[in-house]
Amino acid sequence: MNPKxxxxxxxxxxxxxARNPTLSLNEKCGYxxxxxxxxxxxxxxxxxxxxxxxxKSEIRILDIGAxxxxxxxxxxxxxxxxxxxxxxxxxxxxxxxxxxxxxHLTKIAGRFPGGIKSxxxxxxxxxxxxxxxxxxxxxxxxxLFAFIDAAVQLLTKQGQLLLGDIPNAKMRKRxxxxxxGKAYHKIHYPRLPExxxxxNTLSPGEIDDGVLLGLVARMRAxxxxxxxxxxxxxxxxxxxxxxxxxxxx
Numbered sequence: 021m022n023p024k025x026x027x028x029x030x031x032x033x034x035x036x037x038a039r040n041p042t043l044s045l046n047e048k049c050g051y052x053x054x055x056x057x058x059x060x061x062x063x064x065x066x067x068x069x070x071x072x073x074x075x076k077s078e079i080r081i082l083d084i085g086a087x088x089x090x091x092x093x094x095x096x097x098x099x100x101x102x103x104x105x106x107x108x109x110x111x112x113x114x115x116x117x118x119x120x121x122x123x124h125l126t127k128i129a130g131r132f133p134g135g136i137k138s139x140x141x142x143x144x145x146x147x148x149x150x151x152x153x154x155x156x157x158x159x160x161x162x163x164l165f166a167f168i169d170a171a172v173q174l175l176t177k178q179g180q181l182l183l184g185d186i187p188n189a190k191m192r193k194r195x196x197x198x199x200x201g202k203a204y205h206k207i208h209y210p211r212l213p214e215x216x217x218x219x220n221t222l223s224p225g226e227i228d229d230g231v232l233l234g235l236v237a238r239m240r241a242x243x244x245x246x247x248x249x250x251x252x253x254x255x256x257x258x259x260x261x262x263x264x265x266x267x268x269x
């Protein structure tokens with residue numbers, strides 16, 4: 021495994037990265053430092069603008085695929101400060117890299133949903149569920165529908181689920197075809213030719229408009245409110261990533 025290859029494709033690969041002592045906490049989670057260092061406060065503010073229950077004290081929060089990045093450590097700190105109860109789910113290797121901050125934090129080791137059967141009795145229900153920068157890995161490695169179906173069953177009444185930081189292949193194409201996108205490409209990839217953007221083609225192995233809108237339609241048909249929502253413009257990948265917000269009425 022090339023430690024600087026951020027095209028991570030599976031749960032098992034993340035376990036390997038977590039064990040690699042040469043990687044930073046952000047790199048273990050598949051993020052280059054240039055995209056995540058110093059960004060935790062801004063990312064959390066964007067998350068909280070959608071998961072509005074995060075502003076309430078004594079709520080129960082679930083972070084699925086929490087990882088060990090700077091953002092995860094920031095979330096642990098913030099939830100402790102606001103007297104909230106946080107449960108994090110990830111591999112044992114990732115969870116070992118997180119602090120133990122007293123009774124407000126619960127760690128569950130395993131792969132969601134199938135790998136945590138033994139923890140089902142202690143899970144209960146949650147006011148807010150976060151799966152940040154997780155959906156595209158589930159899409160490659162498992163069933164995204166099964167993942168979301170299981171997650172929404174854990175929501176309380178008026179509970180909110182945010183599938184955050186989802187790469188959208190078609191959104192990326194639309195951006196790269198724009199004048200802003202061409203200027204961005206020249207600045208960040210000056211040695212590469214201008215991208216040849218082709219629409220109306222399949223994007224094998226990638227999430228696109230069809231997947232995102234299909235998830236929204238599926239959740240609405242199941243009795244949930246569901247929305248595709250943009251990221252804050254100041255986030256580093258807002259020009260090609262979106263979020264999905266699901267609410268149990």
